[in-house]
Amino acid sequence: MRMILIGPPGAGKGTQAANLVNTYAIPHISSGDMLRGAVKAGTELGKTADRYMKAGDLVPDEVVIGMIIERIAAPDCSKGFMLDGFPRTQPQAAALDTALKAANVELDAVVLLEVPDELIVDRITGRRSDPETGTIYHLKFKPPPAEIADRLVQRKDDTAAACEARLDKYHRDTAPVIPYYAERGLLRRVDGVGSPDEVLLRISAVLGPQGQAS
Ligand code: AMP
Numbered sequence: 214m215r216m217i218l219i220g221p222p223g224a225g226k227g228t229q230a231a232n233l234v235n236t237y238a239i240p241h242i243s244s245g246d247m248l249r250g251a252v253k254a255g256t257e258l259g260k261t262a263d264r265y266m267k268a269g270d271l272v273p274d275e276v277v278i279g280m281i282i283e284r285i286a287a288p289d290c291s292k293g294f295m296l297d298g299f300p301r302t303q304p305q306a307a308a309l310d311t312a313l314k315a316a317n318v319e320l321d322a323v324v325l326l327e328v329p330d331e332l333i334v335d336r337i338t339g340r341r342s343d344p345e346t347g348t349i350y351h352l353k354f355k356p357p358p359a360e361i362a363d364r365l366v367q368r369k370d371d372t373a374a375a376c377e378a379r380l381d382k383y384h385r386d387t388a389p390v391i392p393y394y395a396e397r398g399l400l401r402r403v404d405g406v407g408s409p410d411e412v413l414l415r416i417s418a419v420l421g422p423q424g425q426a427s
Contacts, residue, residue: 269378
């Protein structure tokens with residue numbers, strides 16, 4: 214199963230990907246997580262990415278494309294992968310196609326998690342994650358257990374100001390990628406409003422139990 218999870222920031226891509234990788238036994242490849250890892254490790258790529266990420270801007274295509282194409286060529290992706298947060302621009306989508314064609318493999322599905330803009334700011338600014346387990350919580354919608362509340366962290370780009378910028382970028386740069394997949398019959402639209410369990414059921418319904426996109 215080779216699939217992409219696409220949707221605005223705060224749509225629940227990371228949460229759903231974490232659930233889906235167990236079902237389909239494929240690696241979860243999050244461009245955002247990889248970039249945050251590079252920032253933390255202080256690599257050259259991380260230093261470049263940090264400036265853009267803090268401001269809620271997209272990291273330049275030439276930085277992200279190489280990183281993801283190299284990642285999906287790794288042996289653990291030979292049977293499939295779940296891309297989360299990539300592609301985010303038309304050049305990224307085109308580069309992915311070229312790489313898949315060269316490897317003689319095809320995408321099975323592109324799941325679009327749809328959440329209206331007015332719900333996004335609330336979702337993003339309340340988001341917190343546990344640095345020890347990677348679990349994502351929400352102060353209102355998925356409150357953390359009291360005993361770990363003190364160690365939770367907020368992403369630098371989960372502020373209201375950066376959130377607005379990220380939403381703008383989504384509409385300007387990423388939304389145009391959607392018709393590209395719709396025309397090829399790969400797009401599965403899923404309502405992303407509701408509890409994580411409800412949304413997971415909807416995604417599983419469009420993907421099918423064996424990962425056969427329907
Ligand atoms: P995410 O965790 O997917 O919300 O990504 C966090 C931030 O990482 C984004 O706001 C961008 O600055 C950067 N980023 C992640 N994926 C991409 C991508 N495919 N293209 C460009 N920038 C990206």
